[in-house]
Amino acid sequence: MSAVLTRFDKPAMVAALGDVPWSDAxxxxxxxxxxxxxxxxxxxxxxxxxxxxLIAMPRDEADVIRIAAACARLRLPLVVRGAGTGxxxxxxxxxxxxxxxxxxxxxxxxxxxxRIRAQVGIRIAALDALARKEGQxxxxxxxxxxxxTIGGFFAGGSGGVGAxxxxxxxxxxxxxxxxxxxxxxxxxxxELRGQDTGLVNRTFGSTGIVTEIEMPLDPVRxxxxxxxxxxxxxxxxRFGRALAEAPGIARKLVSVLGAPTVALMTPLRxxxxxxxxxxxxxxxxxxxxxxxDLVAAHGGQIDHSADxxxxxxxxxxxxxxxxTYGHTTLHxxxxxxxxxxxxxxxxxxxxxxxxxxxxxxxxxxVLAHFEFFVWEGRVALSGVHLIRWSTPGHLxxxxxxxxxxxxxxxxxxxxxxxxxxxxKLAPGDQLRFxxxxxxxxxxxxxxxxxxxxxxxxQKDVA
Amino acid sequence: MSAVLTRFDKPAMVAALGDVPWSDAxxxxxxxxxxxxxxxxxxxxxxxxxxxxLIAMPRDEADVIRIAAACARLRLPLVVRGAGTGxxxxxxxxxxxxxxxxxxxxxxxxxxxxRIRAQVGIRIAALDALARKEGQxxxxxxxxxxxxTIGGFFAGGSGGVGAxxxxxxxxxxxxxxxxxxxxxxxxxxxELRGQDTGLVNRTFGSTGIVTEIEMPLDPVRxxxxxxxxxxxxxxxxRFGRALAEAPGIARKLVSVLGAPTVALMTPLRxxxxxxxxxxxxxxxxxxxxxxxDLVAAHGGQIDHSADxxxxxxxxxxxxxxxxTYGHTTLHxxxxxxxxxxxxxxxxxxxxxxxxxxxxxxxxxxVLAHFEFFVWEGRVALSGVHLIRWSTPGHLxxxxxxxxxxxxxxxxxxxxxxxxxxxxKLAPGDQLRFxxxxxxxxxxxxxxxxxxxxxxxxQKDVA
Numbered sequence: 054m055s056a057v058l059t060r061f062d063k064p065a066m067v068a069a070l071g072d073v074p075w076s077d078a079x080x081x082x083x084x085x086x087x088x089x090x091x092x093x094x095x096x097x098x099x100x101x102x103x104x105x106x107l108i109a110m111p112r113d114e115a116d117v118i119r120i121a122a123a124c125a126r127l128r129l130p131l132v133v134r135g136a137g138t139g140x141x142x143x144x145x146x147x148x149x150x151x152x153x154x155x156x157x158x159x160x161x162x163x164x165x166x167x168r169i170r171a172q173v174g175i176r177i178a179a180l181d182a183l184a185r186k187e188g189q190x191x192x193x194x195x196x197x198x199x200x201x202t203i204g205g206f207f208a209g210g211s212g213g214v215g216a217x218x219x220x221x222x223x224x225x226x227x228x229x230x231x232x233x234x235x236x237x238x239x240x241x242x243x244e245l246r247g248q249d250t251g252l253v254n255r256t257f258g259s260t261g262i263v264t265e266i267e268m269p270l271d272p273v274r275x276x277x278x279x280x281x282x283x284x285x286x287x288x289x290x291r292f293g294r295a296l297a298e299a300p301g302i303a304r305k306l307v308s309v310l311g312a313p314t315v316a317l318m319t320p321l322r323x324x325x326x327x328x329x330x331x332x333x334x335x336x337x338x339x340x341x342x343x344x345x346d347l348v349a350a351h352g353g354q355i356d357h358s359a360d361x362x363x364x365x366x367x368x369x370x371x372x373x374x375x376x377t378y379g380h381t382t383l384h385x386x387x388x389x390x391x392x393x394x395x396x397x398x399x400x401x402x403x404x405x406x407x408x409x410x411x412x413x414x415x416x417x418x419v420l421a422h423f424e425f426f427v428w429e430g431r432v433a434l435s436g437v438h439l440i441r442w443s444t445p446g447h448l449x450x451x452x453x454x455x456x457x458x459x460x461x462x463x464x465x466x467x468x469x470x471x472x473x474x475x476x477k478l479a480p481g482d483q484l485r486f487x488x489x490x491x492x493x494x495x496x497x498x499x500x501x502x503x504x505x506x507x508x509x510x511q512k513d514v515a
Numbered sequence: 516m517s518a519v520l521t522r523f524d525k526p527a528m529v530a531a532l533g534d535v536p537w538s539d540a541x542x543x544x545x546x547x548x549x550x551x552x553x554x555x556x557x558x559x560x561x562x563x564x565x566x567x568x569l570i571a572m573p574r575d576e577a578d579v580i581r582i583a584a585a586c587a588r589l590r591l592p593l594v595v596r597g598a599g600t601g602x603x604x605x606x607x608x609x610x611x612x613x614x615x616x617x618x619x620x621x622x623x624x625x626x627x628x629x630r631i632r633a634q635v636g637i638r639i640a641a642l643d644a645l646a647r648k649e650g651q652x653x654x655x656x657x658x659x660x661x662x663x664t665i666g667g668f669f670a671g672g673s674g675g676v677g678a679x680x681x682x683x684x685x686x687x688x689x690x691x692x693x694x695x696x697x698x699x700x701x702x703x704x705x706e707l708r709g710q711d712t713g714l715v716n717r718t719f720g721s722t723g724i725v726t727e728i729e730m731p732l733d734p735v736r737x738x739x740x741x742x743x744x745x746x747x748x749x750x751x752x753r754f755g756r757a758l759a760e761a762p763g764i765a766r767k768l769v770s771v772l773g774a775p776t777v778a779l780m781t782p783l784r785x786x787x788x789x790x791x792x793x794x795x796x797x798x799x800x801x802x803x804x805x806x807x808d809l810v811a812a813h814g815g816q817i818d819h820s821a822d823x824x825x826x827x828x829x830x831x832x833x834x835x836x837x838x839t840y841g842h843t844t845l846h847x848x849x850x851x852x853x854x855x856x857x858x859x860x861x862x863x864x865x866x867x868x869x870x871x872x873x874x875x876x877x878x879x880x881v882l883a884h885f886e887f888f889v890w891e892g893r894v895a896l897s898g899v900h901l902i903r904w905s906t907p908g909h910l911x912x913x914x915x916x917x918x919x920x921x922x923x924x925x926x927x928x929x930x931x932x933x934x935x936x937x938x939k940l941a942p943g944d945q946l947r948f949x950x951x952x953x954x955x956x957x958x959x960x961x962x963x964x965x966x967x968x969x970x971x972x973q974k975d976v977a
Contacts, residue, residue, distance in 0.1 A: 165801070167799055225809055229805070274629075299687050299688060302687060338628070339628055346710050
């Protein structure tokens with residue numbers, strides 16, 4: 054860690070930046086070196102002291118190129134940051150250096166039928182609003198849509214709202230293009246198309262600096278926020294699966310929250326009767342009649358229903374998607390600071406039995422939160438349970454138990470690309486691409502831990 | 516059969532009709548007593564001599580009610596007909612009586628966001644054109660879209676184009692409402708909503724006279740017709756499955772046609788190189804780049820690509836959907852009168868081996884045609900193979916062989932609701948509903964063969 058830090062040469066860097074805005078005020082360095090890693094007590098302990106040496110704030114791509122060239126020449130770590138809403142410390146510099154905040158690059162490039170291209174620093178909600186003006190909408194967004202940048206989602210995320218219909222971001226057609234700047238003394242610009250776009254997806258900014266991305270748009274739908282409740286969780290899981298698999302009902306989101314989880318979520322708790330298990334979902338308003346039939350067939354009741362867009366655009370309201378994905382944990386943390394979470398992949402055909410086993414083994418310590426999404430041609434079920442934090446050993450025992458019953462873990466208490474994946478590795482094509490665009494390994498060093506700089510460059514980052 | 520026929524009393528019927536248009540010209544009786552049952556040599560032999568005694572042509576619902584009341588009072592069979600493009604003899608009267616042609620009821624009721632309501636006799640292409648004016652489109656249509664009425668599709672069909680994304684018509688949300696006239700001396704009007712609409716779906720007009728239906732609409736997409744070809748059928752099947760399961764590519768149609776099938780289809784043969792297996796498909800034009808990646812990854816090539824709407828609206832052109840579903844057989848029959856077909860359900864995970872077994876057992880006698888569709892939460896694979904006709908015994912051996920390798924048969928060489936289904940039965944709720952709306956069993960008698968009129972009414976149709 055120290056080897057790189059000691060190299061930070063402020064006068065040289067400031068000279069190289071020219072008129073690019075920057076700051077090294079301690080409050081700024083602290084603020085911009087953090088993201089939502091504090092969801093995890095493990096990451097908090099590991100990352101809380103990490104600090105950038107300088108925050109750079111490019112206004113356009115020329116500024117980005119200037120910063121990249123300077124870092125390459127001065128051999129400085131470069132961490133690219135959006136709004137800092139990631140949960141894995143994606144935006145936290147492990148070895149100091151420069152954090153580059155991309156929110157100044159927030160221009161729309163163009164909208165066509167079925168596609169949109171914009172700079173990475175635009176807020177997702179703003180980008181979606183631009184698409185809606187043209188009768189279109191984004192397929193995917195995170196529960197932090199109102200805060201996050203599209204580039205941060207792209208570089209740090211894998212799916213989220215929309216994945217119940219369109220699968221993850223890496224499914225063919227979900228990412229159309231990316232403009233990538235290399236970290237070299239003379240940076241190059243690379244346009245990635247189609248499946249190659251996956252080379253820079255969810256690599257925490259370690260495989261190139263993305264300045265523009267191109268995403269698919271779908272025709273806009275009148276989404277309806279709905280909260281459906283059930284007297285027991287298996288009914289909620291069965292209804293959730295039926296809705297997630299209903300090809301005749303347009304659906305954007307299907308989640309399941311156990312009653313103890315709901316009890317920790319203050320703004321949700323007031324919308325549903327106490328003690329009920331809740332399915333937050335978003336469906337096309339034209340399909341509410343079909344939804345009501347499905348709810349009745351599963352013994353549920355609709356406790357809340359609202360126009361999704363109205364809820365999203367009113368800062369005083371909470372749209373249903375803000376009760377799901379990462380926001381479930383966020384709300385719970387506001388009620389109880391000893392909460393954390395865990396990501397897992399249930400077997401959808403054995404999910405009720407798997408969850409019953411978890412409940413029996415960890416009563417009151419693991420609280421149900423599930424998300425449905427499409428994966429490998431089918432609807433799959435992710436567990437994003439809340440965990441009552443006690444010790445790292447207890448957390449490990451929850452993970453071990455999940456794996457013992459066939460639920461794979463994607464550990465959110467780690468800060469590397471590899472350890473957070475179910476496969477515990479970075480794809481070979483991403484590693485090869487990193488060697489091409491970041492030969493000295495300066496981009497977010499330590500995050501793609503299996504990367505080894507090409508021979509001849511290794512000493513530079515030693 | 517004769518018991519009912521002898522009862523036909525023309526003066527009484529004509530008097531009852533009042534000013535409702537009707538005909539008993541022999542050419543009309545022949546024409547309007549037929550549909551596309553001649554796809555099947557078995558049905559041709561069985562149905563070719565069947566004739567209505569009178570064709571009634573209602574102009575509006577009041578006419579329909581008058582005809583229904585007259586048939587109820589005079590105890591006459593009543594067969595409801597759209598454009599007559601069904602393949603099962605749906606529109607053929609087994610016991611004479613009245614055929615009621617619904618094409619005069621062709622009014623749009625309304626279009627809203629996500630839904631459309633119209634009288635049953637409107638052509639599907641015309642209905643879709645009305646929806647498109649409002650930026651919306653129908654989810655499903657048959658390959659006979661340019662000929663068929665929406666009511667005929669609804670009463671005689673189960674899915675078709677669109678089912679690869681939205682599943683069959685009976686999936687929740689795919690049929691929203693139906694207005695049903697009962698066959699009683701004083702007919703009643705019943706509005707069916709939601710899942711109850713299934714009571715009159717694919718019952719060949721035997722469970723009530725439908726005068727209006729309400730269907731879901733999706734936001735319109737710029738569909739692109741595409742023909743992709745492969746050097747061998749397993750590559751075509753694998754590509755077809757990958758596309759059918761690609762949640763990031765909007766797709767309306769994915770079919771597979773073996774090279775020998777293509778060779779029989781004159782207008783298709785000129786568009787692709789000889790000897791290639793072909794995947795006709797429709798995808799959103801904005802997703803062509805993702806499609807090209809997928810085609811390349813499977814070793815295929817794109818031989819034809821065109822705007823779907825332009826092809827559909829030009830009478831001189833053949834849109835890609837007219838190479839699929841029933842039209843595959845139709846084109847082949849134009850080249851070779853000894854062709855018929857067979858419907859089956861392959862196991863998508865064993866489809867290559869199943870097809871290899873069929874090929875080995877019936878070389879040159881069974882020609883590959885597959886359709887992908889969504890069923891029970893997954894993409895499924897239907898075989899709609901062409902069969903070189905020789906004898907009923909040979910056809911039976913093809914069916915038996917399919918069942919022996921685990922491919923269920925939905926026999927299209929029968930004229931009853933039950934025998935054409937994989938389960939060989941009519942659902943109990945449809946039978947109960949028929950007893951309520953058609954207590955004397957006058958609607959398309961003989962088609963729902965397991966129906967027994969309620970006690971007290973049985974002698975009337977004996």
